[in-house]
Amino acid sequence: MPVKKKQSKAKPAKTSTPSSEGPWAAVLAPRETGEKRYWLVKSEPETFSYDALLALPGKTTQWDGVRNFVARNFMRIGMQKGDRVFFYHSSTNPQAIIGICEVAKEAYPDSTAFDKKHHGYDPKSKPDDPTWFMVDLRAVEKLPRPVTLAEIKATPALANMAMLRIGRLSVTPVSPSEWDTITELSRKPA
DNA sequence: GCCAACGTTGGC
């Protein structure tokens, strides 16, 4: 008896990117109880540095302005309160992971997308059906020393890091072993 | 400053 192959053609939501498929599905999947996940966000230090975050009240900021669906899904579906997040300085010398943050508030609508005067304005994102989301990040501590991109690239255990493989994304997942490798590196002299 | 790698947009 032939197996009836009924491919249900579920229409993808307009904001798409099915979270149940693709190479990064695991970091969006439901968690074991108490499981903690790890992430990396990029920022140009001239625009917003880790020190600038440390100087803010509560050392906390809204991580707004993300306008890429994959990155959005990492924030909206993947990030949970208490997750740890590497803070990476991009487009600077040297490019490096500088410090650690934590997710202080889970995803909520990115209000900058509703603001006509804001450069992140997106007319397709409506307050009653938002396209874009942000989280709150709170600085936890600087790394003992920055871990540079060159060093990350030179470390075999980090060869599969999402930040290398999907390099231009501003939000990427970090595996627990990658997290440990990087924090250990930062405790050793360069 | 250049350019590779993507993502998005729009004509057909």
Place this chain on the structure above:
DNA sequence: GCCAACGTTGGC
């Protein structure tokens, strides 16, 4: 639905 044109990111 394809693909060329264009914009953005970010390493170098």
